[in-house]
Amino acid sequence: MSDYRESPGFSRGKEVNDIDFDGPRGTRTHELAAVVALADAIFKEGMGPQFPTLFCEQNGEGLRTFWRDGQPAALVGVWRGTAVVDGRQADVAHIGAVCTRPEYRGQGLATRLLLEVLERLRGEGRALALISGGRGLYRRLGAEPFGTLLRCRVRPSAAPQGRRPAVDVATPAAVEPMAELHAREVVRYRRGVDDWRRLAAAKGYLPAGRGRSAVLVRRPGAAAPSAYLLLGRVRRPENPDAGPTVLLIDEFGGDREALWEALPAVLAEAGAEVAELLAQPGDGALRVLCQAAGAAMEPCRHQGTALVLDPDAFTQMAGIAAEPRPWPPLGGEACGARAAALLARGFAGGLQWPRTDGLNYI
Numbered sequence: 001m002s003d004y005r006e007s008p009g010f011s012r013g014k015e016v017n018d019i020d021f022d023g024p025r026g027t028r029t030h031e032l033a034a035v036v037a038l039a040d041a042i043f044k045e046g047m048g049p050q051f052p053t054l055f056c057e058q059n060g061e062g063l064r065t066f067w068r069d070g071q072p073a074a075l076v077g078v079w080r081g082t083a084v085v086d087g088r089q090a091d092v093a094h095i096g097a098v099c100t101r102p103e104y105r106g107q108g109l110a111t112r113l114l115l116e117v118l119e120r121l122r123g124e125g126r127a128l129a130l131i132s133g134g135r136g137l138y139r140r141l142g143a144e145p146f147g148t149l150l151r152c153r154v155r156p157s158a159a160p161q162g163r164r165p166a167v168d169v170a171t172p173a174a175v176e177p178m179a180e181l182h183a184r185e186v187v188r189y190r191r192g193v194d195d196w197r198r199l200a201a202a203k204g205y206l207p208a209g210r211g212r213s214a215v216l217v218r219r220p221g222a223a224a225p226s227a228y229l230l231l232g233r234v235r236r237p238e239n240p241d242a243g244p245t246v247l248l249i250d251e252f253g254g255d256r257e258a259l260w261e262a263l264p265a266v267l268a269e270a271g272a273e274v275a276e277l278l279a280q281p282g283d284g285a286l287r288v289l290c291q292a293a294g295a296a297m298e299p300c301r302h303q304g305t306a307l308v309l310d311p312d313a314f315t316q317m318a319g320i321a322a323e324p325r326p327w328p329p330l331g332g333e334a335c336g337a338r339a340a341a342l343l344a345r346g347f348a349g350g351l352q353w354p355r356t357d358g359l360n361y362i
């Protein structure tokens with residue numbers, strides 16, 4: 001493992017006394033409640049139910065911790081998954097719920113947990129770590145904002161009007177039809193039906209809750225639904241002159257024309273004037289519809305930052321030329337700079353990436 005003491009974040013703090021802290025290590029089943037309580041205390045209540053694939057017994061090894069006096073002192077949460085993009089796939093990891101109890105901060109605990117985790121993930125041949133933030137702690141290791149999405153704002157007037165809607169819009173009874181449509185998307189994370197069920201309930205899409213809901217779009221008479229949408233919150237302006245009421249669409253899949261035709265009904269139901277979708281740059285069908293309707297489109301970054309772990313896995317996934325070896329040890333400045341440069345090269349080469357929020361957020 002690279003020496004965490006050389007990382008700039010660490011050198012500003014006191015040295016970790018290895019005798020005082022037990023770790024870095026995973027979380028045992030009987031310790032899970034204490035780790036969730038730490039995350040609840042630092043972030044917000046309800047972290048366990050909100051992130052069911054992170055805070056669960058099966059992911060004990062992914063909850064990397066330092067312990068002191070029988071209590072967790074610091075935590076780095078890791079979820080392992082697979083991204084599928086344009087027919088290629090790569091194993092990746094999401095990192096979140098990074099926290100240190102206030103009394104133990106500034107001693108290098110978070111830096112050390114992160115380095116241990118990243119070293120492991122790199123050893124597993126994982127292409128990327130997607131990190132739920134952009135603070136110095138991550139940036140010093142080489143994590144950078146990444147990718148491009150197109151933020152499309154669609155007004156109902158931009159969608160077909162004056163004729164009978166060509167689609168039916170309904171609340172799905174179960175996740176299976178959405179899971180099937182999602183599995184055909186060209187840019188996505190692999191998500192089994194069980195994960196669909198757990199995540200959709202936890203985040204409040206199905207059953208609907210906390211201002212979120214799900215919609216299934218079907219062409220009349222069709223045996224199977226054509227598209228689905230996961231609806232996020234409605235953003236209301238402070239006063240009517242401050243702009244339109246916007247419905248945030250957190251995820252969608254399936255036939256883009258069916259989806260498009262469903263928008264007026266979906267907006268009317270939500271009481272919103274504008275739908276905001278984040279499209280992949282390569283989503284030609286959606287771009288054509290947006291362009292024809294004069295919908296506003298602007299590029300934006302993904303949420304969080306990304307760090308290249310295994311250069312071979314990443315270049316393969318991105319379909320770009322391989323990186324010369326050797327690759328410097330993680331944690332050093334040389335590695336951080338090369339990771340950032342390679343990340344930029346991959347996305348400049350046209351790599352697309354699934355949204356890291358919504359159901360894909362650990």
Ligand SMILES: CC(C)(COP(=O)(O)OP(=O)(O)OC[C@H]1O[C@@H](n2cnc3c(N)ncnc32)[C@H](O)[C@@H]1OP(=O)(O)O)[C@@H](O)C(=O)NCCC(=O)NCCS
Pocket residue numbers: 009010012013014042074097098099100101104105106107108109110111112132133134135136137138
């Ligand atoms: C961010 C956090 C996890 C860092 O934990 P830590 O164990 O103190 O981290 P380290 O000692 O390894 O040092 C890294 C961080 O501490 C800061 N730090 C280093 N030495 C320090 C010291 N002596 N005193 C105070 N802060 C210090 C560094 O500036 C760095 O923060 P940065 O990311 O803003 O640059 C902790 O402050 C925390 O729990 N914050 C609240 C939760 C949070 O914001 N999590 C991140 C979500 S993206």
